[in-house]
Amino acid sequence: MADRLWVLGSAGWMPSAGNETSCFLVELGDELVMLDAGTGVANLGLASEALKRHDRVHVLLSHYHLDHVVGLMYLKRFFDDKRVDVYGPGIPVYPRSTASYIADLLQDTLYSAGSEGFAREVRFHDYAGQDFRVGDVPVTVRPQQHSAPSFELRLADAVTYATDTSYCPAAWKNPVPTKVLLHECWQQGSGDPRHTSVETLAQDLATDRFERTLLIHHNPAWDEATRAEVARIAKRHGMELARDGMVIDL
Ligand SMILES: [Zn+2]
Ligand SMILES: [Zn+2]
Numbered sequence: 001m002a003d004r005l006w007v008l009g010s011a012g013w014m015p016s017a018g019n020e021t022s023c024f025l026v027e028l029g030d031e032l033v034m035l036d037a038g039t040g041v042a043n044l045g046l047a048s049e050a051l052k053r054h055d056r057v058h059v060l061l062s063h064y065h066l067d068h069v070v071g072l073m074y075l076k077r078f079f080d081d082k083r084v085d086v087y088g089p090g091i092p093v094y095p096r097s098t099a100s101y102i103a104d105l106l107q108d109t110l111y112s113a114g115s116e117g118f119a120r121e122v123r124f125h126d127y128a129g130q131d132f133r134v135g136d137v138p139v140t141v142r143p144q145q146h147s148a149p150s151f152e153l154r155l156a157d158a159v160t161y162a163t164d165t166s167y168c169p170a171a172w173k174n175p176v177p178t179k180v181l182l183h184e185c186w187q188q189g190s191g192d193p194r195h196t197s198v199e200t201l202a203q204d205l206a207t208d209r210f211e212r213t214l215l216i217h218h219n220p221a222w223d224e225a226t227r228a229e230v231a232r233i234a235k236r237h238g239m240e241l242a243r244d245g246m247v248i249d250l
Contacts, residue, residue, distance in 0.1 A: 009040015
């Protein structure tokens with residue numbers, strides 16, 4: 001099968017404008033990788049053929065903010081018969097392990113299946129501080145600036161995922177090319193220093209290093225005019241606003 005990316009959740013914070021929160025599915029050879037598990041997990045049915053091809057799924061979390069993890073409790077609908085490995089930035093960057101944060105989130109008072117009940121077999125791993133592999137796929141990890149530690153994740157030469165971060169010009173001076181860059185775009189104009197604006201990306205990002213640059217983690221507070229303006233600025237600079245349901249061959 002061709003390698004492929006599904007945009008399942010392209011909004012930040014809360015679902016908005018028909019888009020769910022952060023979740024992307026990537027099929028690379030024998031591996032199926034999910035980037036974050038926001039409400040976009042609810043769109044996994046869009047990739048049902050890919051789900052049939054894989055017994056094992058790797059779920060990579062950029063950080064633990066709820067718009068990136070709340071969909072873990074929806075996974076049972078899609079992953080009930082699968083083995084799931086969840087990788088999060090636990091110890092040493094956070095004081096506790098990935099397993100313990102997810103156990104808090106999916107405690108049985110709040111979610112009856114419990115933190116290991118959303119798949120046939122669930123295992124948790126802490127990745128912070130080092131690159132790692134999921135099956136055949138090398139994952140490159142880079143720390144970002146955000147209100148809590150968050151990490152850029154790069155999957156081989158296929159996808160770079162940079163969400164929930166302020167834009168760091170030094171880090172993007174000479175980016176490693178990948179087919180697709182998913183970069184957050186939370187605002188138009190300056191504002192929140194924990195996030196990135198479309199103007200900054202338009203000014204500084206070397207979009208020619210990527211076949212496609214998709215702007216993700218949109219702000220649900222955007223009105224239609226702002227959304228249209230962001231899309232216009234993005235297009236002029238070789239970028240595009242992601243939307244749920246996009247499928248991209250890698
Ligand atoms: Zn977020
Ligand atoms: Zn965040």
